Amino acid sequence: xADEQRMGAPELATPSNPxxxxxxxxxxxxxxxDVLDASEYRGEMTITVRPERIAEVCxxxxxxxxxxxxxxxxxxxxxxxxxxxxxxxxxxxxxxATYGVVRLKAQVGDEDTPDPELPTVTTVWPxxxxxxxxxxxxxxxxxxxHPNQTRILMPEDWVGHPLRKDYPLTGIHLxxxxxxxxxxxxxxxxxxxxxxxxxTNDRTGVPRSDNxxxxxxxxxxxxxxxxxxxx
Amino acid sequence: MQLEEPRALQVDESEQLDESTRRDTMTINMxxxxxxxxxxxxxxxxxxGETILKAQPDIGYLHTGIEKTAEGKSYFxxxxxxxxxxxxxxxxNNLGYSLAVEKLLGxxxxxxxxxxxxxxxxxxxxxxxxxxxGSSALDLGAQSVFLYCFRxxxxxxxxxxxxxxxxxxxxxxxxxxxxxxxPPNFEQLVRGFIKIFPKRLxxxxxxxxxxxxxxxxTRGICLLPAEKAIALGCSGPTLRGSxxxxxxxxxxxxxxYERFAFDVPVGANGDVYDRYLVRMLEMRESLxxxxxxxxxxxEGRWQVDDPKIVAPHKxxxxxxxxxxxxxxxxxxxxxxxxxxxxxxxxxxxxGELGFYxxxxxxxxPYRMHVRAPSFxxxxxxxxxxxxxxxxxxxxxxxxxxxxxxxxxx
Numbered sequence: 001x002a003d004e005q006r007m008g009a010p011e012l013a014t015p016s017n018p019x020x021x022x023x024x025x026x027x028x029x030x031x032x033x034d035v036l037d038a039s040e041y042r043g044e045m046t047i048t049v050r051p052e053r054i055a056e057v058c059x060x061x062x063x064x065x066x067x068x069x070x071x072x073x074x075x076x077x078x079x080x081x082x083x084x085x086x087x088x089x090x091x092x093x094x095x096x097a098t099y100g101v102v103r104l105k106a107q108v109g110d111e112d113t114p115d116p117e118l119p120t121v122t123t124v125w126p127x128x129x130x131x132x133x134x135x136x137x138x139x140x141x142x143x144x145x146h147p148n149q150t151r152i153l154m155p156e157d158w159v160g161h162p163l164r165k166d167y168p169l170t171g172i173h174l175x176x177x178x179x180x181x182x183x184x185x186x187x188x189x190x191x192x193x194x195x196x197x198x199x200t201n202d203r204t205g206v207p208r209s210d211n212x213x214x215x216x217x218x219x220x221x222x223x224x225x226x227x228x229x230x231x
Numbered sequence: 232m233q234l235e236e237p238r239a240l241q242v243d244e245s246e247q248l249d250e251s252t253r254r255d256t257m258t259i260n261m262x263x264x265x266x267x268x269x270x271x272x273x274x275x276x277x278x279x280g281e282t283i284l285k286a287q288p289d290i291g292y293l294h295t296g297i298e299k300t301a302e303g304k305s306y307f308x309x310x311x312x313x314x315x316x317x318x319x320x321x322x323x324n325n326l327g328y329s330l331a332v333e334k335l336l337g338x339x340x341x342x343x344x345x346x347x348x349x350x351x352x353x354x355x356x357x358x359x360x361x362x363x364x365g366s367s368a369l370d371l372g373a374q375s376v377f378l379y380c381f382r383x384x385x386x387x388x389x390x391x392x393x394x395x396x397x398x399x400x401x402x403x404x405x406x407x408x409x410x411x412x413x414p415p416n417f418e419q420l421v422r423g424f425i426k427i428f429p430k431r432l433x434x435x436x437x438x439x440x441x442x443x444x445x446x447x448x449t450r451g452i453c454l455l456p457a458e459k460a461i462a463l464g465c466s467g468p469t470l471r472g473s474x475x476x477x478x479x480x481x482x483x484x485x486x487x488y489e490r491f492a493f494d495v496p497v498g499a500n501g502d503v504y505d506r507y508l509v510r511m512l513e514m515r516e517s518l519x520x521x522x523x524x525x526x527x528x529x530e531g532r533w534q535v536d537d538p539k540i541v542a543p544h545k546x547x548x549x550x551x552x553x554x555x556x557x558x559x560x561x562x563x564x565x566x567x568x569x570x571x572x573x574x575x576x577x578x579x580x581x582g583e584l585g586f587y588x589x590x591x592x593x594x595x596p597y598r599m600h601v602r603a604p605s606f607x608x609x610x611x612x613x614x615x616x617x618x619x620x621x622x623x624x625x626x627x628x629x630x631x632x633x634x635x636x637x638x639x640x
Contacts, residue, residue, distance in 0.1 A: 042334055042335075042337070042573050070461055071464065072464050073464065073576065073583065074587065074600070074602035076587055076600040079598075092574050092585065092602070096477055099482050103574065125462055125463075125464065126463055127462055127463040127465075127610060128464075129610060130609075130610050131464075131607075138298075153290065153294040162296060162299055163299055167299075
């Protein structure tokens with residue numbers, strides 16, 4: 001019910017926050033075709049823009065002297081599994097000059113693009129770096145032009161993106177790891193998740209990205225107890 | 232016999248390093264088990280001698296999937312998970328989470344709960360700063376400070392224990408107010424702390440603030456210019472040490488902070504010493520706030536009077552049918568905030584702690600995202616330490632006061 005009201009109000013009559021209203025007016029004038037929606041809920045303004053234009057919109061908001069959104073408070077994403085487009089990428093902007101706040105949203109992803117991509121905003125605020133890496137890590141969304149698009153929280157050889165709604169909440173049940181050897185799992189994982197490498201005895205310290213599809217010789221873990229019987 | 236003319240000793244040229252060898256760099260791991268990294272932070276440092284050319288923080292060792300966990304639990308069950316993020320300031324996490332859920336629900340808590348929350352959050356800030364002060368001084372070789380800081384922290388933990396029965400992971404602040412009424416001896420304990428603490432604060436200043444060794448290790452070290460701090464999304468004392476007076480309590484007051492008189496200490500140089508002083512002065516301001524909260528603490532309820540959000544009293548449950556139903560409904564199902572999304576920012580001891588909550592109208596949050604202040608502050612570490620020595624890294628990590636439980640979540 002409340003959700004319907006929010007969705008159905010593209011033109012807002014009286015936003016309670018004057019700076020947010022000024023932001024909406026500015027964006028509507030500057031990017032008339034790219035602002036898809038503006039709505040307010042509990043006093044917080046949310047502006048939905050076209051994902052491919054998000055970097056330009058952010059740059060304009062930062063550089064406009066009346067608004068000066070010079071601080072990126074947070075970037076995150078929400079997975080609406082059933083919806084098309086599937087993901088919301090949510091930007092919380094703050095101005096340390098005017099103390100204005102606004103939430104920007106870009107909606108990406110559909111059936112044809114399971115791993116969607118949108119422009120990075122690290123060029124606007126360098127602090128967006130780790131937030132975008134976190135989204136890449138946990139949601140699998142990619143950011144074009146990001147200086148270091150790698151996993152940040154999960155191990156580098158992790159398969160899947162845990163905060164997606166189709167990733168099981170309880171995690172993936174894995175059999176007891178074989179200490180000292182490589183454990184490859186390809187049966188216990190849900191379809192589409194690929195293989196999971198648990199532990200390796202590879203001591204070089206460099207995580208290998210190619211061990212997700214190993215050759216057959218590595219499939220059998222080394223029998224570390226083989227010599228015990230001989231003795 | 233004629234002595235030979237003495238001549239200066241010389242190393243043969245073939246034994247000297249040529250220029251190319253001298254420019255060689257070395258890459259070392261600092262952490263994840265290094266004691267000064269305050270948890271499990273791994274820094275990959277590229278060194279030229281002892282000078283740091285490049286630093287890459289590697290995080291995630293403490294990732295516990297708190298955001299994912301919250302998606303599978305009802306709103307008040309997720310509360311206890313928030314304690315475990317910034318485990319040095321659990322009550323501040325509780326407060327941020329509770330405010331976000333209350334905003335989703337569209338409810339407001341009674342006056343007494345607001346005052347108690349402010350008093351507790353500021354006590355927690357002092358406790359967190361005391362751990363920071365003790366451990367960062369310990370890292371730089373001042374061992375006795377650590378013992379004194381933990382002595383005072385005990386007093387604060389005793390207050391939390393009197394309130395909730397637990398010393399650290401209290402979950403005492405909850406959506407809808409407090410878990411229980413303040414204990415009868417709360418005022419006495421807090422007033423006792425207010426009386427003791429200013430003298431102890433002077434002791435810390437005496438130990439460090441004008442200490443030549445401390446100044447040599449911290450002043451002019453690991454600079455963070457204001458514009459860089461803003462661009463990198465730093466917040467809290469890390470940002471204020473660089474001269475930016477952004478304090479959420481002043482700019483976006485919550486829980487009634489607008490009614491309290493306090494100052495926001497701001498540094499000038501953005502070095503380790505300024506960040507140190509900002510936190511030291513913040514403890515004094517927190518004490519002022521606690522004093523005012525205790526003076527203005529009203530009588531009355533400590534929770535909202537709504538059995539659909541807070542559980543009825545045990546006595547009611549055993550004597551009143553309706554209370555029993557509410558109790559049962561609340562603990563099996565929980566409450567259902569209307570669909571919507573909120574972002575609530577609070578000032579935790581580390582900086583801006585933001586909770587982004589999305590509700591789809593069900594009894595579990597559709598999405599809970601935590602904007603962890605340590606996560607954003609840690610991004611500034613490479614900038615701070617590049618060009619300085621390894622021993623300064625220890626000072627820099629101490630000065631941004633990270634908690635890895637919050638960074639990795």
